[in-house]
Amino acid sequence: xxxxxxxxxxxxxxxxxxxxxxxxxxxxxxxxxxxxxxxxxxxxxxxxxxxxxxxxxxxxxxxxxxxxxxxxxxxxxxxxxxxxxxxxxxxxxxxxxxxxxxxxxxxxxxxxxxxxxxxxxxxxxxxxxxxxxxxxxxxxxxxxxxxxxxxxxxxxxxxxxxxxxxxxxxxxxxxxxxxxxxxxxxxxxxxxxxxxxxxxxxxxxxxxxxxxxxxxxxxxxxxxxxxxxxxxxxxxxxxxxxxxxxxxxxxxxxxxxxxxxxxxxxxxxxxxxxxxxxxxxxxxxxxxxxxxxxxxxxxxxxxxxxxxxxxxxxxxxxxxxxxxxxxxxxxxxxxxxxxxxxxxxxxxxxxxxxxxxxxxxxxxxxxxxxxxx
Amino acid sequence: xxxxxxxxxxxxxxxxxxxxxxxxxxxxxxxxxxxxxxxxxxxxxxxxxxxxxxxxxxxxxxxxxxxxxxxxxxxxxxxxxxxxxxxxxxxxxxxxxxxxxxxxxxxxxxxxxxxxxxxxxxxxxxxxxxxxxxxxxxxxxxxxxxxxxxxxxxxxxxxxxxxxxxxxxxxxxxxxxxxxxxxxxxxxxxxxxxxxxxxxxxxxxxxxxxxxxxxxxxxxxxxxxxxxxxxxxxxxxxxxxxxxxxxxxxxxxxxxxxxxxxxxxxxxxxxxxxxxxxxxxxxxxxxxxxxxxxxxxxxxxxxxxxxxxxxxxxxxxxxxxxxxxxxxxxxxxxxxxxxxxxxxxxxxxxxxxxxxxxxxxxxxxxxxxxxxx
Numbered sequence: 001x002x003x004x005x006x007x008x009x010x011x012x013x014x015x016x017x018x019x020x021x022x023x024x025x026x027x028x029x030x031x032x033x034x035x036x037x038x039x040x041x042x043x044x045x046x047x048x049x050x051x052x053x054x055x056x057x058x059x060x061x062x063x064x065x066x067x068x069x070x071x072x073x074x075x076x077x078x079x080x081x082x083x084x085x086x087x088x089x090x091x092x093x094x095x096x097x098x099x100x101x102x103x104x105x106x107x108x109x110x111x112x113x114x115x116x117x118x119x120x121x122x123x124x125x126x127x128x129x130x131x132x133x134x135x136x137x138x139x140x141x142x143x144x145x146x147x148x149x150x151x152x153x154x155x156x157x158x159x160x161x162x163x164x165x166x167x168x169x170x171x172x173x174x175x176x177x178x179x180x181x182x183x184x185x186x187x188x189x190x191x192x193x194x195x196x197x198x199x200x201x202x203x204x205x206x207x208x209x210x211x212x213x214x215x216x217x218x219x220x221x222x223x224x225x226x227x228x229x230x231x232x233x234x235x236x237x238x239x240x241x242x243x244x245x246x247x248x249x250x251x252x253x254x255x256x257x258x259x260x261x262x263x264x265x266x267x268x269x270x271x272x273x274x275x276x277x278x279x280x281x282x283x284x285x286x287x288x289x290x291x292x293x294x295x296x297x298x299x300x301x302x303x304x305x306x307x308x309x310x311x312x313x314x315x316x317x318x319x320x321x322x323x324x325x326x327x328x329x330x331x332x333x334x335x336x337x338x339x340x341x342x343x344x345x346x347x348x349x350x351x352x353x354x355x356x357x358x359x360x361x362x363x364x365x366x367x368x369x370x371x372x373x
Numbered sequence: 374x375x376x377x378x379x380x381x382x383x384x385x386x387x388x389x390x391x392x393x394x395x396x397x398x399x400x401x402x403x404x405x406x407x408x409x410x411x412x413x414x415x416x417x418x419x420x421x422x423x424x425x426x427x428x429x430x431x432x433x434x435x436x437x438x439x440x441x442x443x444x445x446x447x448x449x450x451x452x453x454x455x456x457x458x459x460x461x462x463x464x465x466x467x468x469x470x471x472x473x474x475x476x477x478x479x480x481x482x483x484x485x486x487x488x489x490x491x492x493x494x495x496x497x498x499x500x501x502x503x504x505x506x507x508x509x510x511x512x513x514x515x516x517x518x519x520x521x522x523x524x525x526x527x528x529x530x531x532x533x534x535x536x537x538x539x540x541x542x543x544x545x546x547x548x549x550x551x552x553x554x555x556x557x558x559x560x561x562x563x564x565x566x567x568x569x570x571x572x573x574x575x576x577x578x579x580x581x582x583x584x585x586x587x588x589x590x591x592x593x594x595x596x597x598x599x600x601x602x603x604x605x606x607x608x609x610x611x612x613x614x615x616x617x618x619x620x621x622x623x624x625x626x627x628x629x630x631x632x633x634x635x636x637x638x639x640x641x642x643x644x645x646x647x648x649x650x651x652x653x654x655x656x657x658x659x660x661x662x663x664x665x666x667x668x669x670x671x672x673x674x675x676x677x678x679x680x681x682x683x684x685x686x687x688x689x690x691x692x693x694x695x696x697x698x699x700x701x702x703x704x705x706x707x708x709x710x711x712x713x714x715x716x717x718x719x720x721x722x723x724x725x726x727x728x729x730x731x732x733x734x735x736x737x738x739x740x741x742x743x744x745x746x
Contacts, residue, residue, distance in 0.1 A: 004389030016377030216585030
């Protein structure tokens with residue numbers, strides 16, 4: 001190791017079946033805003049967690065949509081300010097946690113998210129409002145990153161926002177919250193975590209500490225995702241999947257992602273693919289490409305996971321996706337040949353694409369997409 | 374994974390050859406106290422790092438002895454208070470960094486270390502004084518723990534102190550600082566890091582995130598320690614060793630250590646063995662014992678490192694130690710048969726011994742020591 005790197009992940013992690021029931025132990029102050037999506041509110045999950053906050057005044061905001069908009073953030077922030085929130089809790093997949101990150105900052109900072117995000121000129125002052133993240137899927141890793149992704153509806157673009165105050169004070173990781181995840185969501189969110197881990201591992205800005213976590217996460221996913229898909233009640237598999245998502249999250253929190261995530265943005269905003277599907281659909285092709293450019297590191301990984309080389313790993317990942325009825329060709333999500341040029345352009349517009357350890361230009365990206373049309 | 378755990382390591386890590394030269398970038402405030410041992414002061418290392426702190430008023434305290442006493446801490450704290458230190462920097466092996474941890478707290482807290490440590494009734498208020506750790510060996514991992522070990526000379530006992538304010542704000546990990554470590558110190562400090570990683574891995578309170586870091590650290594040590602011992606200028610091996618020490622440090626910062634460290638305390642205080650030697654001398658015996666009790670996990674580790682099983686790993690570790698002229702029998706450091714009972718008693722007095730995944734009592738510990746007399 002002669003490489004330079006920095007590493008910092010200050011969030012306190014509390015992991016365990018039943019951990020969500022102890023969430024009240026961590027909360028300072030009285031007024032709590034719980035942010036979730038409508039489904040987690042109507043099925044009682046958000047309420048059940050709120051009920052564990054003995055002695056707190058809990059308000060619920062449950063209007064979070066997938067790929068949340070700046071408007072949703074502003075709406076939630078208005079409520080947080082109104083109730084003088086001491087603590088904002090994001091419960092859900094990436095969306096609710098991402099919104100909670102911005103809202104916890106907006107309580108102590110004037111104006112709307114547009115003042116701070118995507119062309120906004122303001123910067124956040126330190127927040128005093130506490131931020132707690134509670135993931136309910138095993139995929140996004142958002143509970144341990146300082147990144148949030150918002151959709152700017154004004155210009156129709158989904159873009160990440162990185163901020164030092166987006167690190168949660170606590171992340172409460174409770175596998176029990178994932179026991180009822182339906183198989184298709186188990187598959188897509190689990191493969192999102194796979195992408196986080198492998199994109200951190202092969203990243204041009206890879207961090208050796210994260211490499212160790214990534215290979216651990218990838219092994220857990222290869223060994224457990226199908227079990228969790230087949231038997232939603234397999235507690236051990238569920239625990240291992242949310243642990244994998246967590247460690248993959250720590251990894252990519254330091255390195256950011258690469259081409260897979262860059263290309264997922266147009267596949268989600270323009271073709272409606274959910275995030276995990278939009279990512280993993282290009283995953284086998286990227287594994288093949290990177291294995292060519294980074295054979296030593298990719299062989300090490302493949303061997304650790306029990307495969308001959310990177311190409312064999314790519315085949316195994318593709319077979320795994322097919323076994324979980326996930327699309328592995330772009331036409332399956334409605335992409336046509338005539339769309340490839342545009343997807344290429346949008347993907348190349350995301351800075352993270354250049355963290356891929358391969359030349360990423362109009363020609364190479366188009367060829368990669370074409371190979372999996 | 375159905376186990377409960379918590380994890381938090383908030384220190385910002387800056388790693389790289391030459392990283393120490395950029396230390397000034399991290400320091401807020403004007404008055405800096407650099408704490409080191411006399412050797413690092415006389416050979417110019419402390420001064421060289423201080424000279425990189427452009428625009429700061431730097432004071433040096435270099436009276437740190439191995440296994441530092443509470444008196445040394447109090448002496449350094451008096452100076453830190455006198456100069457109104459904004460930042461305390463510990464440069465060295467564990468001793469200087471451990472002293473810096475306590476001193477950074479004592480600047481903002483009245484009284485002497487005895488008020489807070491080992492029977493003291495006070496608790497530290499949050500410190501405002503910045504704490505930066507700079508390791509110059511690849512072993513202690515003290516740069517990423519909230520633990521410091523002090524010797525209470527009044528009662529002749531070496532004991533760890535754990536405190537939430539002992540996490541450094543920054544740790545600057547610069548492999549260049551280890552290029553001149555003599556072979557014997559490379560061996561003993563490197564094997565200390567090995568013990569940290571494996572004691573975290575087999576710990577009763579093991580943390581899955583740390584297991585991933587531990588196996589990574591153990592692999593790096595097995596592949597690099599002899600290279601660094603044989604060729605002190607092997608930059609790649611030096612970088613890998615200090616990276617291993619860092620990741621092993623993160624691991625045991627969450628789990629604490631086990632029997633190896635518990636027994637090392639009397640071997641150091643009463644037989645004068647340096648810390649790494651006092652730890653690693655019982656390492657092969659502990660690997661054999663734990664492999665018997667925890668065969669699945671120890672086999673996984675052994676396979677990852679390229680060995681048939683835990684017993685083969687123990688043999689390999691012992692051979693590695695012999696190849697670096699480290700003692701592997703207690704009589705080599707002056708222990709006699711008649712000392713074993715006393716060492717057993719003192720070892721059993723350290724709470725961490727019961728984190729070993731094996732029954733630790735007068736009989737079993739005595740038998741373990743006897744087997745390597």
